[in-house]
Amino acid sequence: MKVELIACSRPLPGQCGTVTNLIGVTPNPMRVIEQAASVCYDSKPDFWDFKIAHNCAKTGHLSVYEHIYFTFHIEGISRACLAQLTRHRHFSFSVRSQRYCDESHAEPILPTSTNEDQDGVIADAYDYAWDAYDRLIKDGVAKEDARMVLPNGAPTELYVSMNARALIEASHLRMCHRAQSEIRAMFNAMKYCLAVPSPEIAAMMVPQCEINPKYQYCTEGKSCGRHPRLQDLLATATQQQSEEADKK
Incomplete structure (x- = not known):
């Protein structure tokens, strides 16, 4: 990249x-x-x-x-x-x-999360896709149609x-x-x-x-664990308020 x-x-x-x-x-x-x-x-x-x-x-x-x-x-x-x-x-x-550019010699992108064996599977799929693309181009198929076989990679x-x-x-x-x-x-x-x-x-x-360096929390439904989720913080605060009210 x-x-x-x-x-x-x-x-x-x-x-x-x-x-x-x-x-x-x-x-x-x-x-x-x-x-x-x-x-x-x-x-x-x-x-x-x-x-x-x-x-x-x-x-x-x-x-x-x-x-x-x-x-x-x-x-x-x-x-x-x-x-x-x-x-x-x-x-x-x-x-x-x-649609207009020839993608025959393009170098596909491998995902970073895969291991060596999985990369081999992906590389084989890429080879098959580009072989199909090259054959379609040689057979006179327009680039805009031949591109349909190319992968997201x-x-x-x-x-x-x-x-x-x-x-x-x-x-x-x-x-x-x-x-x-x-x-x-x-x-x-x-x-x-x-x-x-x-x-x-x-x-x-x-x-x-x-965004706010003083108050860091996650707004996602699933947190990566880097910061606590907002809903968890609110739940903890609500519980603390309830416990303090019970003590009074």
């Missing part, structure tokens, strides 16, 4: 408090968010600590984070991973087309763009330990790409259970 950030929103020279007389200065996209958020409160934007933007995030007002965009180039993920990724709203996609390449809010909220779900390892790895790679140009956004890309 290869994930690279190829573009992100930047304030124009002279805008959003950008320093224009220093060579090599790369303005943080957070400056755009800070300026947009400042108008909501008739406040002076803080272009160094981004206080207004951070306060908006803390209180759940993430609409101001929709003003900046990121574009990633992604290679070597499976079509199964792509299917999961495309379920997220407000993402824009340009994907390698199996077929690799793909794409460009994907999204605003910061959509990226952050998707990461809460896809960085969860219960998410499939492939898409979890992809979002971790996207976070890594943002560490330099926008560390504030990267820091907000965490699993759902870790």
